[in-house]
Amino acid sequence: MTVNDVKTFMKSFWHMVGKKSIIVIVLSILVLVMETVGLMLLIPLLGSVILGKQQGTLTQPVFDFFAGIGIHPSLEVVLLLFATCAFFRNWGMKWQTVLGFRIAKDFSKQIFCELYNLILQTKWNTFTANHSAKYKHMLLEENYRIEVLVITGFSLLTRTLLTLAYFCFSLFLSATITLLVVLGGAALFFLLRKRLLFLDRESKKFLHHRATLMKIADEHMAFFKMIKLSHQQEKFGREISQARELVDDSRDAMLYSSAQHQFLFTFGSACLLCIFIFFGKHAVLLSPLKIMLLVVIFSRIATLLNSVQNAMKQILQFFPAFQRTWEMREWCLENRDQVYGEQQVFCRKSVDMKDIRFGYQKDVVLNDFNMKIPVYGMTAIVGESGVGKSTVIDLLLGLVVPEEGGVYIDDIPLSCGNIVNWQKQVSYVSQNCYMLEGTLRENIQHGCPQKSDEEVFAAVEKAGLGDVVRHLPLGLDSPICEKGENFSGGEKQRIAIARCFLQDSSVIIFDEATSALDYATEAQVMNSLYNMTQKTVIIVTHRLASIERADLIYCLEGGKVVEQGSYRDLLQNKNYFYRLWQKQGNN
Template identity: 25%
Template sequence: MYKNIAPIFGAAWQAFSLFYNQYPIRFLLVFLIMLVSGVLEGVSFLSFVPVLDVLGGVAESGGSKISLTFLEYMSAVGLPASISAVLSVLVCLMIFRSLLLAVGTVFVQWTFADYVASLRVGLIESAMNAQWSAVRDQKTGEVVNAALTEVEAASATAQQMNQALVSLIQILVYMGAAIAISWQFTAASMVGAAIMMLLLSFLILMARAESIKKTSTTKEYASLIADWMQNQKALKVMGIGHAAIKLIVEATEKLSHSVKKLAVFQSSLVLGQEVLILFFLAGAILLVDSYLQIEVSELLVGIVLLQRLMSKFGAFQIAVNAIARQQAGFISVRQRLDDLQHLAEFSSVRKEAKPRVFLSSNIDFRNVSFSYAETLVLADVNLKINAGEMVALVGASGAGKSTLLDMVTGLVNPIEGEVRVDDIPLSSLDLVTWRGQIGYVPQDVVLMHDTIRENLTLGAVGLSDQDVFDALKLAGAYDFINERKEGLDLIVGERGQTLSGGQRQRLALARALIRKPRFLILDEATSALDQKTELEIAETLRSLTPGITILMTSHRPALSSLADRIVSMEKGAIIPSVPVT
């Protein structure tokens, strides 16, 4: 059993350690607040003993040792041994303890909110900075689920570990208070608590196993929803939405089943604790009545202390159970972060400055080969693109055109040969600076559910509305935007669904041009445009050279015909270039 419980605390401690390492001062403050609050709570309970003795008139005529000690301290500070004075001290202690606990609770919640935010930012940054192969293979739904749900679970794991530590502090305080009344009484309560935790530990192990299944099911569910929502138009048009609904219903029921089982385990744990605590309380009272001689005031307070002590053991066990339920999310987030950071495209520490280029001479593919798994995609490719030139790559699907584009941007690296920019190997360049000079227009345009302005600027500082309008004009998108009363504030809808395919592609072109790139890459960027618009954009692109170097793939003659060169590709190889006349 201990071997099964150990991983629970191992993962929880790892989560808590991450929190502590990030916020050491805050943690120490929280720990100090909780410690002082716990001590005040114990003293407050013990102060009920002199209250009862004073009310019974036995405080000064042989009351309990606790009462005599308490009244001696009051006398030392000049307070009378009256009921009003004793109650005043008690009320002040409890109010101060409550205020301290309230401040500590808010502080803890604020700190964990920052912890969640840092986890989310770290997760997204790691995903964005990972190698392209890792980014390409990620499921959108799983990333969203990790950033929203699993990060909350990771935070909850650390919070519950914190709660477990707080419960331990309170247990020690209550034990000290109980020992002040009777060590036999305290020993009996400790035995009862140990029995309770042992009897109910199987529920924690069952909750842990089910939480692991729930985390896996939630990942699958999030990916399923994301995939089907992205294809909802096709589902509607073909009238097969019922098939998607059926799969989603099955996945929902599977997830719901896990949630219900975890609820049963949680409720069973609370119920078991309450029943066992009642039995132990009854046994403790019988023990005192039969074998121990305790003042009535101490007995009454001792019973309450015993109940509180057992409850704190129960709170500790509930915290452990919550850790077991939530830790699967933390493990998943931690594993994802570790994997992404291991596959980071750039080292967080740059050992030496890398050269920067501004594409003033050429891009040179020298004997370049590349393969996906065991499939050869590029075979001994040699191609030179001069600065200011407009080059069109043509060829059947799978010829290697898009891979060549990925290679010149540094998304993939050749297994043989090298790519050189201005006669410097691309592998030795500062890729951040190099990519900052590139404008890219993909074939599959994905717009954000936001305004035209935000879709073009992508949050970049320093781009004005005039820059946006200039880019729209270059891309042939100004007129249809200008006709709408919303203008740049027009919301384009999810993935740009409120716009036509041609309008989306023109906005993607404007997004690439707004930063005034030195190197423009277009991957079938005009495939959704009508012939007239395509020709207009082709002429616009032609006018950008020689100020901009353009490399594009296209099956459309209007775009290819205006290129300086047409480079044909077949089965990963280059067919001799054809100069355009």
């Protein structure tokens, strides 16, 4: 935790919730004033009521104050005032706690929303470089720790102010004893500093192992079916068990270190208090009243310092959550999609990819790549796995930007100014279909909830989903479980295709969108696409038989177009496309 990190935190905190926190600070001052007045009331309470002394250098100023306002400091009056101060002090602490929680929640919520929006605006290739569990960990676990950090900060503020008030009052009673206590406390902190640093390291280890455990658990849940089918439950069980053991060991070490530190600090404070009180009576010759007050004050100081120390430990433990969140925020800003407006772009002639070079890190995927996609027809892109078909689709969608060359819509380059408008004209279906928890209707209408039931049913029929819906007891109102587990892979693809058809966009892109369909259903979907003569359809597929009626087919190999033409022409050429066709069992 550096000074710059603290400055960044304070700046962001003030920008988001600074004005609201002023109320908490005012309440802290109210608590401080009430505590100070309560301390002053201890003097006549102990001096005149308990010890029976009406005069003295310590009690006289307090009695003079009461005389000045016309009040006789009897037991009843002092107790009533003391109870009043206690009421307002605790009332202030109550509302400070309540408002502190609300402000902490508001601060963490704003950070959550800002980070989530920035993640959504991150460039696609940099977004996919991180594991999804990392984003979830930042948005949930780390964000919760930021909330605890703010709550602890408010608690630390109040206890620090109270500690300072007690020290000031103890200086008034005996500067010598107070300075000795301060020096003794500083020495105690110095002796225990290594344990505090060790505790900080163990806390970081615990958080690291916990994040790793969440990542492993997330991966196992994603491959749950594969684990069962491969009968590797025991292996994966050992892996998760070992990760959990690391979490437990680091937590045990952290808790033991915290308990040990707490014991040494509390016991050391008690020993110092006894030594200094003994010294005050026999060396400084303090009066019994001052000794009693110092005992009360130093006992409270010890308790408050313990609370301050625990708060500091929590801040050291949770502040790295803000640092990591802020680092991800800066990373998202550096890798943010550059969008400057919504300039209009219309696709009436063709979509061209000219002289494109693109790669991931050091691996070049496309080099000197050119492709011309005519409008109002179907263009298919084929090739073996890993030749760059999905990369071409990402470039067409504007998800990634080429290192050289560009994508042109009717000779207008796809840029930051028109990419939003272009993407709004495109409906995209991938091999991996996302499902929302809700009803079948809500999933199909996602993105266009204003569509009528007649339009929904028309899209369902085009996607070959009509028989499935008719056999469901609740029809379109049938619930969809988490990740659509109550539907087959083919049914989920058809739901996604129906969603695409319902959007009625001018450009439709399928990236292996029919890979889980049987041949009859795929033929029905492809027939629906062929009949969309006023739309531009781009399809990536491995099933060559499904694109027999495509207007134009591009064959990719080694990051370049090696062959193009109609289905019949490519077969007659007996080159790359013909070899792919033969590999699929055709003769």
